[in-house]
Amino acid sequence: MKQIGDHVTIAIDGPAGSGKSTVARRVAEKLGLLYLDSGAMYRAVTVLAIQNEVENDIPKLIGLVKTCRINFEDNGKKILLNSDDVSIQIRTPEVNKLVADIAKVPEIRNEIVKHQQKIGEEGSIIAEGRDLTTIVFPDADFKFYLDASVKERAKRRFAELQAQNVDTTLEAVETEISARDEKDTSREHSPLRAAEDAIHVDTTGKTIEEVVDFIVDQISNQK
Numbered sequence: 001m002k003q004i005g006d007h008v009t010i011a012i013d014g015p016a017g018s019g020k021s022t023v024a025r026r027v028a029e030k031l032g033l034l035y036l037d038s039g040a041m042y043r044a045v046t047v048l049a050i051q052n053e054v055e056n057d058i059p060k061l062i063g064l065v066k067t068c069r070i071n072f073e074d075n076g077k078k079i080l081l082n083s084d085d086v087s088i089q090i091r092t093p094e095v096n097k098l099v100a101d102i103a104k105v106p107e108i109r110n111e112i113v114k115h116q117q118k119i120g121e122e123g124s125i126i127a128e129g130r131d132l133t134t135i136v137f138p139d140a141d142f143k144f145y146l147d148a149s150v151k152e153r154a155k156r157r158f159a160e161l162q163a164q165n166v167d168t169t170l171e172a173v174e175t176e177i178s179a180r181d182e183k184d185t186s187r188e189h190s191p192l193r194a195a196e197d198a199i200h201v202d203t204t205g206k207t208i209e210e211v212v213d214f215i216v217d218q219i220s221n222q223k
């Protein structure tokens with residue numbers, strides 16, 4: 001088994017609000033790995049669509065995606081679209097609403113997956129999203145599938161939004177998460193599903209630190 005320090009790939013998938021971004025970021029810090037937030041890339045493509053007013057012109061958007069540059073800085077904290085920092089824009093309600101429809105387009109996925117695989121070739125990585133364990137890194141050294149009940153995931157998102165003074169209700173957040181689950185799991189190309197060899201982690205009722213420790217233990221035990 002590989003040692004951390006060799007080229008190691010850790011992939012995490014799970015639905016919105018399962019805690020995978022926060023967990024992956026913390027594990028990356030603990031183990032000194034590059035953190036790849038794949039959802040941020042689909043969000044950046046959605047910003048590209050809005051900026052160019054091509055949300056409803058998918059062939060044009062595909063052309064733009066083929067020539068755009070999407071890069072991360074600060075170990076995944078900042079995302080640049082053609083050199084512009086779009087870290088704030090990718091989290092707006094407008095992007096939340098549109099992103100699942102943009103992310104289901106196969107030609108867009110192909111471009112983004114190639115880009116993610118290239119980042120993965122460059123060094124040890126922990127990558128999270130919806131198809132990292134199944135399509136992007138099917139041969140990852142470690143695979144995890146994080147999940148939690150819809151109610152728990154909605155509660156977490158609602159708390160985050162309240163902290164940002166976003167005016168919404170728990171019911172509205174739950175409805176949005178359920179709608180996104182439905183789109184992410186039922187789409188034709190690369191739907192969200194657990195890889196057969198992924199370790200399942202139900203994060204309902206668990207703290208972030210408990211999940212981080214569990215994942216770090218699994219990796220350490222299997223090294």
Ligand code: DC
Nearest residue numbers: 038039040042099100103129130131
């Ligand atoms: O993880 P997130 O909420 O930032 O993801 C935003 C959207 O992007 C989500 O609706 C699903 C999509 N996505 C995807 O299709 N494949 C990925 N690997 C990551 C995200």
